[in-house]
Amino acid sequence: MTFDDVSKVFVTGDGTRVQALDGLNLAVSRGEMVAIVGQTGCGKSTAFNLLLGLFAASSGTVSVQGMDPHGDFEALKGRIAVVFQDGRLLPWRNAQDNVALGLEYQGVSKSDRAAIARDWLARLGLEGREKAYPYELSGGMRQRVGIARCFALNPDIILCDESFSALDELTAERLRGEFLRLVKDEGKTGVFITHSIEEALTVGDRVAVFRAPGHVAAEFERPETLSEADLSRMRKSVRDVMATHPSP
Incomplete structure (x- = not known):
């Protein structure tokens, strides 16, 4: 799935234009789990909803398995599934x-x-x-x-929206581990949205740090073998990017 120079503008009831995404470029390979982390208002949820086909991009191209998730909504039914924060x-x-x-x-x-x-x-x-x-x-x-x-x-693709943030940390940690094992065992592709740097580094094969208005400020690939020192360096790098590019 890919975002190719994607922008999204919403117009409020009083005519105000809100730029939710601006030139977003991101690619997720088959079998990869990408964690998206960023501060509130940085465009994470808008990108998520574009993948679900809930609305169209204002400009640029969103592609899921070679299809437009909004225009080809019916064709993608069953290929994408979502794990929500509250279970729903x-x-x-x-x-x-x-x-x-x-x-x-x-x-x-x-x-x-x-x-x-x-x-x-x-x-x-x-x-x-x-x-x-x-x-x-x-x-x-x-x-x-x-x-x-x-x-x-x-499904081929699993999207997660703050899927474990409503749970206590011990329960979340246990469920997160079980979920990731299933994703790998079943060969799924995933996008995991979170506000937690620690969770992003735990979940993602790659971590994309969003900044407002809605584009990738930096990406970090997690090595297969991750020492505590490596984790500490990655944690600091992600935190520094988020601090350098704060959301409004």
């Missing part, structure tokens, strides 16, 4: 039925989607909780259901 589970559906939701929209038979949902719940450590409703699950369990729902679709 339907409270009137149990865990199994929440996981099966996307499969239901895709027309998968009831028996097949039930089997797929049970399998993914088991892989996420929720065997025996298939019939539990969201209010009966902890925050970490609800997020596991959301992750299971994402992988059940067998």
Whole structure:
């Protein structure tokens, strides 16, 4: 997926023009997990929504598997899945039925989607909780259901929007590790948006630091073997870029 000199301007009700992205260039290779980090207002969410095809770019080209995610929205259905911050589970559906939701929209038979949902719940450590409703699950369990729902679709691309920021750090760390193992084991491509430098360095094969208005100030590639000294240097480099290019 690529952003090629992408700009996005929003016009408010009073006619004010807001430049959310300005000349964004970023490429994500197949099988790569890219973490996007930056201060509030730097354009992370706008870039995320462009990948989802929720609106079109004002200029430049957004491409996902050679297609325009806005213009070719229907063709990309099922190829992209999202893990949201709050799980976004339907409270009137149990865990199994929440996981099966996307499969239901895709027309998968009831028996097949039930089997797929049970399998993914088991892989996420929720065997025996298939019939539990969201209010009966902890925050970490609800997020596991959301992750299971994402992988059940067998998408090519997984997008994450602050996916673990609502959890306590111990739960987030554990889930983050399980999620990353699944991404690698299943050969998925990912984009992970976060405001946390530490999380970006943990998650990303590459870290893209956004600055306002919406372009990449710097990129850092994480080596396969990362010593504590390497991590400390990368952490300082990302922090320095963010401090040098603050959002308004």
